[in-house]
Amino acid sequence: MARRTSTRTTVAERSAADEESKDAAPPPSGDALKLLTRTGRKRTASARKAKKTGAEHALRNMSEIRHHFRTSPQPVFFVGATAFNLLGLDRMVRGFSYIVYYDAWQGMHPRVFSPHDKPYIEFESGEHINNWLLRNAEVRAHIARRTPPGLRPQIVMVFFDRETEEICEELGYDLILPSAELRERLDSKIVTTQLGNEVDVPSVPNVLTTVEGWSDVKAAAKKAKLGTDLVIQTAYGDSGKTTYFVTGEEDFAKIAGDLVGVEIKIMKRINNRPIAVEAVITRHGTIVGPFMTEITGHRQLTPYRGGWSGNEMFPDVLDEPTRKTAAGLVERLGNRLGQEGYRGFFEVDVLIDTDTNDVYLGELNPRISGASAVTNVTAGAYADVPLFAFHLLEYSGVDFELDVAEINERWEELASEDEWSTMVIKHTQATVERINSAPPTGRYVVAQNGALVFSHAELDWHLLNNEHEAFYLRVYGPGDYRWKGADLGILVTKGRLQTPRGALTIGATHFIDSIRAMYSVTPLEQRAPARSEQGKAS
Structure with a gap:
């Protein structure tokens, strides 16, 4: 499962002359100019839409912005494996709803839609899940029903690619995110470091280079005064899987195949x-x-x-x-x-x-x-x-x-006056099991006898009051399989889950143990085919 999960944005309805008069940024060139040209076309269309919806002047304050979101008929669909990332946004944005593969509410959430016919597919990524959903006939019919005449549905998601953009263009949907091409470029740890350096946003002392062996690494680190305890990253990939800790030639030899001949970032290791x-x-x-x-x-x-x-x-x-x-x-x-x-x-x-x-x-x-x-x-x-x-x-x-x-x-x-925590609970054992029963999505409370008990079904965690209650969003339910690394669900509470030293609190372990105890399973002798974890709770 990817660590994160994010989205992109574009400016709206400004003429070329207006943009040139702004002094917030220098004129773009190259790929950036092409991108802004494309977004300029979108802004023109958006401006026409604004006239249709009656926006006669700029929104001038927070009150008017809140009013806009509470009254705008514009439909916005969050598409993903689950609704976790933006769950509850529909409380404040009238047209916001969710299209998901895994329905934690089993059809009972009025703003969550999941297709009924879901044949087994071994998804390879979050992008694969989202593209499948957008192509699904039930999903397309749902979007059509929820889109008022004269408006185009807007789509947001965590994971997308160029194929997603092509699907949305063909179907007449507005994917309201920066382009996949731009996102892919900015996703590079090398590019991020370079852009940060340009505006005095420092990274840990480092050098960007290519190497053919340990001698090159040692020479580059010595020249940059990075010491001998090093951290090496490649340009792309989850930092947990593409970050390497190296103290000598023996360490480097184990990972040389991933680092030789490609641009890498060599950093000083810090606490x-x-x-x-x-x-x-x-x-x-x-x-x-x-x-x-x-x-x-x-x-x-x-x-x-x-x-x-x-x-x-x-x-x-x-x-x-x-x-x-x-x-x-x-x-x-x-x-x-x-x-x-x-x-x-x-x-x-x-x-x-x-x-x-x-x-x-x-x-x-x-x-x-x-x-x-x-x-x-x-x-x-x-x-x-x-x-x-x-x-x-x-x-x-x-x-x-x-x-x-x-x-x-x-x-x-x-x-400085608020406190919230979330934790993703995975199956940690090297076993494959069929889930017979599982804790439902909803609000849980610590009872007077200390036990964690299900209180009632709930749509999201926005009404939690204290650290003695939690919202649990179930991912896999009865009939599904769990395996090492599978997301069981996500728990949200209004309190701390770690001690100042970084250990889990006693309350956090009580939540975890209690939720795990609510599952009953049948072990399998062979590994069941597993759907991709990509994009579930990240």
Whole structure:
């Protein structure tokens, strides 16, 4: 399963003269110019749509923006394996709904649609799942029913590719994300590092190079004064699988086949604390969301060393000076990505050097991520609008005014008063089992006797009040199979799940053990064919 999950955005309805008059970014060239030309055509169409829907002036404040989302008939469909990433956004966006492969509510959620006829397919990726859904006849009929005359359905998703773009173009859907070509380029850890360097967003001390053997690695590290304890990354891939720790020739020899002859990033190894943050690039600047720690590598949750298993947001994730430094880093990076033609939602991993407190750019994920589930339910989201709503605003075809600096300052203050956590619970044993019964999706509470019990069915986690209750979104149910690494479900609670030292709290282990105990299974002698984990909860 991929660690993250994000999305893209585009500006809306500005003339070429208006764009040239803005001083936020230099004129684009090359691929960026081609991208902006294409998005310019979309903006013209969006402007015509805005006139049809009666938008007579720019949205001038948060009240008008909230009113727009509560009244706009524009249908927006989130397509994915599950609804996890943006679940609950439909509370504030009238036209927002979900199309999923795995229906956690078994048809009882009024905004979640899943096709009835789902023959067995061994999906290879999240993109494969999404493209299958878009082609499905039941899904296409559902989108047609939910789309008012004169409007085009808008599609958002975590994972997509050029095939997705071709499907949407053929069907008359607007895929309101930056192009797959641009996303693929920005997904490169090499490109991210280079763009960050241009705007004073530093990475951990490093050198970008190609090598033919250990002697080249040693020479490059010595020249860049990186020491002998090194971290090496390739341009693409999940950092958990394409990040290598090397201290000598013997270590390098084991991984040389993946590193020789390709561009790599050689870094100094530091003691660090990873922090996740999401942001949205708008025409008025980059809005930065709340900072969160990551839940990674706990054996009770995942069989994969270093595997991402969730996020925590709490008041003192970062002290004030560090938070301001990190927010400035993310804002500068976002504005630089905007110069590349990128608009909308993205996620950044920030690394805090625990020895020096220096703040570094870790990794860019140009898409919706697993952290989105928390980002969109924060105090800032309820005071204004959810962070992802600013992404939708960029593609809405409606002009709007924003004081980005004021929003960032207010959200920073509000984030210091909120607390949320999520964790993905996987099957950790090397067994294959048929699920006979499983805990249902809904609200769970810790009873007076200490037991975790099912309270009632619920649509999302937005009404949770404290750390003694949780929302569990089930992925696999009765009749499905579970195997090593399979997502069983995602638990969300309004409280901490890790201690200050990074261990799971007693309350977290109680949640995990209780949920696991609610499954009854039949072991199988042979491994059952497994659908792809890609894109479920990331």
